[in-house]
Structure formats: C-alpha cells, structure tokens
Amino acid sequence: MDENLLNDVVAAALKAGADAAEAVGSQRQALSITVRLGELEEVEREESRDLGLRVFIGKQQATVSGSDISSEARANLIERAVAMARLAPEDPYAGLAPPELLSKGPLPELDLFDPAEPDPETLEDEARAAEDAARAVPGVANSQGASSSFSASQWRLVTSNGFSGLHRASGFSLSAACIAGEGAAMERGGDYRSTRWREDLPSPAEIGAEAGSRAVQRLGARKIGSVTAPVIFENRLAASLIGPLIGAINGAAVARGVSFLKDRLGDQLFSQSVSLIDEPHVRRGLGSSPFDDEGVANRRTAIIDKGMLTTWLLNTSTAKQLGMETTGHAARGSAGPPGVSTSNVTLSTGMRDLAGLMADAKAGLLITGMFGPSLNANTGDWSVGCSGFWFENGEIAYPVTEVTVAGNLIDIWARMIPGADLEIRGAANAPSLLVDGLAIAGK
Numbered sequence: 001m002d003e004n005l006l007n008d009v010v011a012a013a014l015k016a017g018a019d020a021a022e023a024v025g026s027q028r029q030a031l032s033i034t035v036r037l038g039e040l041e042e043v044e045r046e047e048s049r050d051l052g053l054r055v056f057i058g059k060q061q062a063t064v065s066g067s068d069i070s071s072e073a074r075a076n077l078i079e080r081a082v083a084m085a086r087l088a089p090e091d092p093y094a095g096l097a098p099p100e101l102l103s104k105g106p107l108p109e110l111d112l113f114d115p116a117e118p119d120p121e122t123l124e125d126e127a128r129a130a131e132d133a134a135r136a137v138p139g140v141a142n143s144q145g146a147s148s149s150f151s152a153s154q155w156r157l158v159t160s161n162g163f164s165g166l167h168r169a170s171g172f173s174l175s176a177a178c179i180a181g182e183g184a185a186m187e188r189g190g191d192y193r194s195t196r197w198r199e200d201l202p203s204p205a206e207i208g209a210e211a212g213s214r215a216v217q218r219l220g221a222r223k224i225g226s227v228t229a230p231v232i233f234e235n236r237l238a239a240s241l242i243g244p245l246i247g248a249i250n251g252a253a254v255a256r257g258v259s260f261l262k263d264r265l266g267d268q269l270f271s272q273s274v275s276l277i278d279e280p281h282v283r284r285g286l287g288s289s290p291f292d293d294e295g296v297a298n299r300r301t302a303i304i305d306k307g308m309l310t311t312w313l314l315n316t317s318t319a320k321q322l323g324m325e326t327t328g329h330a331a332r333g334s335a336g337p338p339g340v341s342t343s344n345v346t347l348s349t350g351m352r353d354l355a356g357l358m359a360d361a362k363a364g365l366l367i368t369g370m371f372g373p374s375l376n377a378n379t380g381d382w383s384v385g386c387s388g389f390w391f392e393n394g395e396i397a398y399p400v401t402e403v404t405v406a407g408n409l410i411d412i413w414a415r416m417i418p419g420a421d422l423e424i425r426g427a428a429n430a431p432s433l434l435v436d437g438l439a440i441a442g443k
Contacts, residue, residue, distance in 0.1 A: 001025025001026065001027060001049070001051070001069070001154070001156050002025075003156060003158065003164055003166075005025070005069065005074075006023040006024075006025050006051075006156060006157075006158035006164075007023075007158055007164070008074075009021075009023040009051070009053060009074055009077075009078065009158075010022065010023050010158055010159070010160050012074070012075070012078050013053060013055050013078050013081065013082065013160075014160060016078055016079065016082045017057065017082050017086075018055035018056060018057060018081075018082055018085065018160075019056050019057055019058060020055070020056040020095070020096050020159075020160045020161065021053065021054065021055045021056065021159070021160045022053075022054050022096060022157065022158065022159040022160065022294075022295075023051065023052065023053050023157075023158050023159075024050075024051070024052040024053075024054075024065075024155065024156070024157050024332070024333075024334050025049075025050070025051055025052075025069075025155075025156045025334075026048075026049070026050045026052075026153065026154070026155045026156075026333070026334050027048070027049045027050075027153065027154050028046065028047070028048050028049075028151065028152070028153040028154075029046065029047045029048075029151065029152050029153075030044070030045070030046040030149065030150065030151035030152075031043075031044070031045050031046075031118075031120060031123065031149060031150050031151075032044040032045075032123075032147055032148070032149035032150075033120060033123040033124045033127050033147065033148055033149070034127060034145050034146070034147040035124060035127045035128050035131055035145060035146055035147075036131070036143055036144070036145035036146075037131075037143055038128065038131070038132075040124060041145060043120065044149075046151075048067065049067055049069065050065055050066070050067050050333075050334040050335075051065060051066055051067070051069050051074070051077065051334065052064070052065040052333070052334030052335055053065070053077055053078065053081045054081070054337065055078075055081045055082055055085050056085065056094060056095060056096070057082070057085045057086055058090070059090040059091055059092055059094050059095075060085045060086065060087075060088040060089070060090055060091070060094070061085055061088060061091060061094040061337070062081050062082075062084035062085035062088050063081070063335060063336055063337055064077055064080050064081045064084065064335075065077075065334040065335040091317075092320075093316075093317045093318075093320040093321050094317065095316060095317075095320075096159055096160070096161050096294070096316070097159075097161075097163075097294040097295060097296045097316045097326060097330070098316070098326075099161045099162055101296045101297065101325070101326060101328075102159075102161070102162065102163045102291075102295045102296060102297065103163070103165060103290070103291040103295060103296065103297040103298075104297070105165075107165060107290040107291065108281050108290050110281060110282070110283055110284070110285070110288045110289075110290060111196075111197075111283050111284050112167075112168065112169040112170070112196050112284065112285075112288055113152070113168040113169055113170050113196075114170045114172070114196060114197040114198055114199075115170075116170075116197075116198050117150065117152070118148075118150050118172075118198070123148040123149065123150065124148070126148040126174060126204045127146040127147055127148040127174070127176075127204070128146070129204035129205060129208070130146040130148070130174055130175070130176040130204035130205075130207045130208040130211075131143055131145065131146035131176055131178075131208060132208065133176070133204060133205045133206075133207070133208025133209045133211075133212070134146065134176045134177075134178040134207075134208035134209070134211040134212040134215075135178065135208075135212070136208075136209075136212070137178075137208075137209060137212025137213055137215075137216055138216070139180045139181070139212075139215075139216035139219060140178050140179070140180050140212045140215060140216060141179055141180060141181060141182055141186070142178065142179040143176075143177075143178050143179070144177035144178060144179060144188065144190070145176075145177060146174075146175060146176040146177070146204075146207075146208065147173070147174070147175050147176075148173070148174050148175075148204075149171075149172070149173045149174075150170075150171070150172055150198075151170065151171040151172075152168075152169075152170045152171075153168070153169055153170075153171075154166060154167065154168040154169075155167045155168075157291075157293065157294075157295055159294075159295055163295035165290065165291050165295055167289055167290060167291070169196060170196055170197070171194060171195075171196060171286075172194070172195055172196075172197070172198045172200075172201055173192065173193065173194040173195075173201075174192070174193055174201055174202070174204060174207050175190065175191065175192040175193075175207065175211075176190060176191055176192075176204075176207050176208045176211040176212075177189070177190035177211055178190070178211050178212055178215050179215060180212075180215035180216045180218065180219050181219050185219065185220070187215055187216075187218030187219055187221060187399075188215055188218070189211050189212065189213070189214030189215025189216070189217070189218060190211045190214065190215075191207045191208075191210040191211040191214065192207075193207060193425065194286060194426065195284070195286070196284040196285070196286065196288075197284055200284065214368075217389075217399065218387070218399050218401075219399070220398060220399060221387065221398075221399035221400060221401040222398060222399070222400060222401065223400070223401060223402050223403070223442055223443040224390060224400055224403060224440070224442040224443065225442050225443060226439075226440060226441050226442050226443075227440050227442070228437055228438065228439050228440065229363065229364040229365060229437070229438070229440055230361035230362075230363070230364030230365070230434060230435070230436045230437065230438070231364055231365045231367060231405055231434070231435050231438040231440065232354070232357050232358065232361065232364065232365070232366045232367065232419075232432055232433065232434045232435075233367050233432060233433045233435075234354070234366060234367060234368045234388070234432055235354070235419070235421050235422065235423055235429075235430065235431050235432045236368070236423075236425065237367065237368070237369070237370050238347075238430040238431065238432055238433045239345070239347070239426075239428040239429055239430040240370055240373070240384075241412070241413075241416070241430070241433055242276065242345065242347060242428065242430060243428070244375050244380075244382060244409055245261070245269075245276070245303075245304075245409070245413070246303075246313070246342055246345065246428075247259075247375075247377070248260055248261040248377070248380075249261055249303070249309065249311070249312050249313050250312070250313050250318075250340045251312045251313055251314040251315065251318025251319065251321070251322060251324075251340055252318050252339070252340060253377070254312050254318075254322065255318055255321040255322055258377055258378060259377060259378075260376070260377060260378055260379055260380035260409075260410070261309065261380075264309055264410075265309055265310075265311075265312065266308065266309065266310070267308065267309055268307045268308050269304065269307060269308070269309050269410065269413050269414065270304055270307040270413050270414065270416060271307050271414070271416070271417075272306045272307045273306075273307070273348070273350065273418070274304060274306075274307050274347070274348055274416065274418060275302055275304050275305055275306060275307075275347075275348040276302070276303045276304035276345060276346070276347050276348070277300065277301070277302055277303070277345070277346050277348070278300070278301045278303055278329075278342045278343055278344065278345050279300045279301075279343065279344050279346070280292075280298040280299070280300075280328075280343035280344065281298075281299075281300070282343075282344045285343070285344040285427070286344070286426055286427040287342065287343040287344040287345070287426075287427030287428075288343060288344060289343060291328075292315070292326075292328045292329060292330040292331070293330045293331050293332040293338055294315060294316055294326070294330040294332075294338055296316075296326055296328045296330060297328060298328035298329070298343065299328060301327060301328075303342075303345070311327055312324070312327070313327055313329040313340045313341075313342065314326050314327045314329060314340065315329060315330035315331075315338045315339070315340050316330065316338070317337070317338070318340065329341060329342065342427075342428070343427065344427055344428075344429075345427065345428045345429070346422070346424075346428075346429050346430070347418060347422075347429070347430035347431065347433075348418060349418055349419065349420050349421075349422045349431045350417060350418040350419050350420055350431065351420060352419055352420055353419055353420045353421050353432075354366075354419055354421050354432045355394070356419070356420070357417070357419045357432055357434045358391050358394045358395070358396075359394035360394075360417075360434070361391075361394075361434055361436065362392075362393060362394060363390075363391060363392045363393070364390075364391060365386070365388055365389075365390060365391075365400065365403070365405070365440055366388045366389045366390075366391055366396070367386045367387070367388040367405065368387065368388040368389065369386060369387040369388060370384050370385065370386055371384070371385045371386075372384065372385045373385075375409075379408070380408050380409040380410050381406075381407075381408050381409075382406065382407060382408070382409050382412070383404055383405065383406035383407075384404065384405055384406075385402075385403070385404050386403050386404065386405050387399075387400060387401045387402070387403070388400055388403075402442070402443075403440055403441065403442045404440070404441040405438050405439070405440055405441075406438070406439050406441065407435075407438050407439060412435050412438070415435055415436055415437070416433050416434070416435050417433070417434040417435075417436075418430070418431045418432075418433055419431040419432035419433065419434065
C-alpha cells in the first residue's frame with residue numbers, strides 16, 4: 001500500500017483530534033491447488049487489501065480497519081476511530097513505541113520476497129506429481145490429496161512519531177498425505193514443506209515419497225501398557241515442547257500473573273548445554289522481519305542462555321506494565337492492538353543424532369505424531385496424545401498408537417537432552433529431544 005496514502009491517514013487522524021496515530025496497510029494474494037486421486041479437487045484464490053488505523057487520545061485508544069481505501073471510506077474510518085477512542089476507557093499502558101527504540105534504517109535486507117509467481121497449471125502439476133510419488137510407495141492404499149500453493153504479501157506501517165517501514169514476503173508450500181493399509185489397520189502419513197523462495201522447496205517427488213514412507217512405517221501399530229520410560233521427540237515436532245515456554249514468557253501472561261514462569265526470570269530452567277535463540281534477521285527465514293510490528297528495531301535474543309531464562313517477550317504495552325523496555329516482539333495485523341510473537345526460534349543442538357539418542361536411552365518411545373496437547377498455564381503440568389515407535393536396544397521395534405505422555409514442563413526441560421539432527425523446516429525448530437523417565441499412559 002502506498003506510503004503517501006498512509007501518511008495522509010495519520011495526518012488526517014491527528015487533525016481530527018487524535019494525539020497520536022499509526023496506520024497499517026496490507027495486501028495479499030494467494031493461490032492454492034489441491035488434487036486427489038489424480039483429479040483436481042480444489043482451487044482457492046485470495047486477493048485482499050486492508051487498511052488499519054490505531055489512534056490515541058491521551059490514554060484512550062481505538063483500532064479500526066477496513067478493505068475500502070477510497071477517500072470517502074478513509075474519512076469514515078478516521079472519524080469512527082477518533083469517536084471510539086473518545087469513548088474508550090483509559091489504558092495507562094497505551095501508546096506508540098518510544099521514538100528512540102524505532103528502527104532508524106537502513107532496514108536489513110532479508111531476501112524474503114521471490115518475484116516468481118507460478119500459474120495454476122504449474123501448481124496443479126506439482127501437486128499431482130507429489131500425490132503420484134506418494135501413491136507409488138508400496139503399501140500405500142489410498143490418497144488424502146496433495147496441495148501446492150503460492151502467496152505474496154506486503155505490510156507497511158506508518159506512525160505519527162516518525163516511523164515508516166515496508167515488509168514484503170512470499171511463500172511457497174507443497175504437501176501430500178496418504179493412507180497405508182485397509183480397514184482397521186489403516187495408517188496415515190504425510191509430509192509438508194513451506195519456504196520463502198520457490199527454489200528452496202524440496203521436489204514433489206521427495207515430498208510424496210516421504211509422505212508414503214511415513215504412512216507405511218506406521219502399519220501394524222499397537223497399543224502399549226502404561227509405563228515410565230525414556231521418550232524422544234522427533235525433530236519434526238520437537239519444537240512443540242518449547243511452544244509452552246514461548247507462551248509462558250509472553251509479557252501479557254506474566255503481567256496478568258497467569259504464567260507458571262512468572263517468578264522464574266533469571267532461573268536455570270534447562271541444562272547449561274541448552275540455548276534458545278530468537279533471530280528475526282535470518283535470510284529467507286519463515287519468521288523473519290526487518291522490524292517488529294510497532295516499528296521497533298528487532299534483534300537477536302537469547303531467550304534461554306546456557307539454560308537460563310533471560311527475558312520476557314514484550315511489546316510496548318506489556319513492557320510498561322512490567323516496568324521494562326520492549327524487546328521488539330510486537331506482532332499485529334490490520335485490526336486490533338499489537339500482541340507478542342517470536343520470529344525464528346531455534347534450540348541449540350547436542351552431540352548425538354537420533355540413532356545416538358536411542359542408543360543412549362536403550363529402550364523407550366520415539367514420538368513422531370502429537371495431538372490434543374493440554375497445559376495448565378498456572379502450574380506447567382502438560383500432557384499430549386502421541387503416536388510413534390517403541391524402540392529396544394537402540395533400534396526401532398514396532399509402531400505405537402494411542403498413548404499419552406505427561407509431566408511437568410519445568411521438570412521435563414531440566415532433564416531434556418538435545419540431539420544433533422536439527423533441520424530448519426519452519427519458524428520454530430529444534431533437534432530431536434530426549435527426556436528420560438516420562439509417564440506414558442497406554443491401554
């Protein structure tokens with residue numbers, strides 16, 4: 001969206017009575033093609049454009065948004081925002097980010113936008129090739145479909161205290177899912193990848209073959225009895241073990257007192273070999289951005305440094321509530337005030353690959369699928385439904401289904417041993433993680 005238009009919106013909001021204002025303009029186009037059993041099943045196309053405005057009158061604020069950016073619609077938007085702010089309750093923590101913390105530029109070049117725009121026929125061919133590769137795996141009996149998609153977006157922020165910045169990004173993804181076996185013995189498998197640049201995607205043949213292989217490997221899955229044993233979380237899903245940490249150090253949860261980590265800042269939560277890094281400036285990173293969504297200069301943050309919790313994740317509002325300074329983790333869309341989010345979160349690696357972790361543990365559960373996680377935000381008690389493989393003498397013995405793993409996260413993190421098989425697949429990544437002696441509930 002044009003920078004001049006957003007500057008005009010901010011200036012008009014100030015003229016209408018706002019003490020401060022920020023305008024957000026976003027545009028997005030996307031195309032997704034899904035095939036199943038060799039036939040075209042679904043075509044989804046999206047084209048959107050939104051204008052958001054947040055205004056402040058003293059400590060009162062209001063946010064409005066709309067998709068019509070005509071001069072008349074903009075005038076109505078501004079009038080409505082200012083009127084709403086005058087009626088809003090006071091928020092002592094409301095306000096724009098401090099000018100001294102805003103990104104001054106030049107903004108980092110992160111290579112997030114690939115100008116390639118595949119046509120629908122190309123996406124359909126890729127989805128079809130992925131499905132064909134999955135169905136070609138011996139033992140695969142049916143397909144749940146394959147999809148190929150493309151998106152391009154841009155997001156611009158202009159504030160009345162001097163910030164203007166543009167964030168452009170593209171996305172390409174490819175997925176396949178299939179079923180092995182028949183009747184009660186059916187098992188599902190899938191694979192999915194998403195990248196900023198088209199050239200970084202694996203081939204459709206790789207995606208499909210992996211989906212088929214993961215389905216066939218699950219054949220013969222059995223239930224096991226309840227037991228306490230070593231558990232390894234496969235690298236593809238191991239970051240899920242870190243997700244509750246990110247939620248618990250969100251400044252909003254800490255300020256409300258509803259986080260089980262609210263009194264643990266500066267404490268040793270992991271072993272000294274573990275660090276968790278949030279890096280917003282990864283080239284082509286799925287979570288990368290040149291500035292946070294309040295215009296604050298973002299930076300590399302060691303959330304966990306040699307096992308120690310070093311920081312909360314803060315935007316301007318939550319930082320004020322806690323008497324601290326924003327950490328550059330504001331996140332927002334065109335509607336509503338900013339929340340908090342990380343960028344590219346990566347857990348440090350250990351010395352042993354997955355085979356090495358299984359050899360060290362000797363016998364236990366390798367988790368390759370998770371569903372229905374449950375967390376008590378006040379205590380850290382956590383459980384999750386799982387599927388995977390039982391291993392003995394460091395080798396896969398048989399597939400396992402319908403088990404639940406449970407424990408207290410603070411205890412789990414303290415005993416967690418990272419593997420060496422880190423693979424960057426998304427915005428949150430971790431190697432396989434071994435936890436000795438977790439409660440496994442089975443049949």
